[in-house]
Amino acid sequence: MSGNSYTCPYCQHDIVLQGDDVQYNEIGFRFPAGxxxxxxxxxxxxxYVCPNQNCQELAITVHWLKLIRYESVPTEQDAWGEHLHTWQLRPESSAKPQPEYIPSQIVKDYYEACRIRDLSPxxxxxxxxxxxxxMIRDFWGVKDKHNLYQEIExxxxxxxxxxxxAIDSMRGVGNIGAHMEKDVDLIVSVEPEEAQLLLGLIETLFTEWYVAKYDRKQRMGALKRLGEKKKAATRKTPDSAARDSS
Ligand SMILES: [Zn+2]
Structure with missing residues (x-):
């Protein structure tokens, strides 16, 4: 989110949040000093509540912060210090809803990958x-390859x-996770940012491959139906009938 513009994680609408749509609640822990x-x-x-009438979903995030001073309620900005942790409560992950024409197993893996991004990158x-x-196997029909490296090739x-x-540059990230059995002692760490880059790539490919193909098919279908309607209408006009018989 930047400024007051907000993309609702539920309906994906780009929205400008008004005063009523946002609430901040603060709690200072009252443990004795030291x-x-x-x-x-x-x-x-x-x-944040989504102002889209068809959505109205509530997104909730909790930040755990250091307090520089504690009065009754630490509402002033300058009372808050270092950021310690963030919990994304609702929605549970940053997963974007995907259309049902993408194979469900692929989407399920994607949702799960989003859910565990911070817990286990x-x-x-x-x-x-x-x-x-x-996706490479399903969308491009790539078969009989030995590994992801060959499939990408x-x-x-x-x-x-x-x-x-973009795909090629992501090839190494999480590689060890896929080939764990080969060398159990080798630990390659994956940072949450890298895991997020991979998720971003998956989201882009959903859009550029499946959604683009589906949209194209819809557009072509509409054009074809329009063409057939025109053709049928032309056939019915007496002028064209006369022309056809001459
Ligand atoms: Zn929404």
Whole structure:
């Protein structure tokens, strides 16, 4: 979210939040001085309600912050110090809703990868790689390859250079998760940011492959129906009938 513009995580509408749509609630913990190793801390609860009449969903995030001073309620901005942790309560993850014409197993893997991104970036990256592999097999019909490396090579000529380079650059992330059995002692860490980059790639491919193909099919279908309607109408006019018989 930047400024007051907001993309609702439920309906994906771009919205400008008004005063009524946002609420902040603050709690300062009242433990005796020196009792908690983190010092004086508190929670800041941010709630956003979607103004779209068909949605009206509530998104909730909780921030755990250091308190510089604690009076009755730490509402002033300058009372808050260092940021300690954030919990995304609603929706549970940053997953974007996907249309039902994308194979459900692929979408399920994607949702799961989003849910565990912060908890286990490595497991998330592994699931994202599985998503990528399933998409290459399903969408491009790539078969009989031994691994994801070969599968990505197989679509090199089919996708545009930019897309292929993006896929290629993500190839190494989460690699160890997919080949754990080969070397159990080798630990390659995956940062949440890397796991998120992979999720971003999956989302882009959903849009550029499945959604674009579906939209094109819908447009072509509409054009075809319009063409047939025109043709049928032309056939019915007496002028054209006369022309046809001459
Ligand atoms: Zn919404």
């Amino acid at each position: 009792r908690v190793k983190h010092g004086l801390t508190g929670l800041r609860l941010n709630s 490595k497991a998330s990256a592994t699931l994202s790689r599985r998503c990528l592999q399933s 197989a679509i090199k000529e089919k996708v545009d250079t930019e897309t292929w380079e």
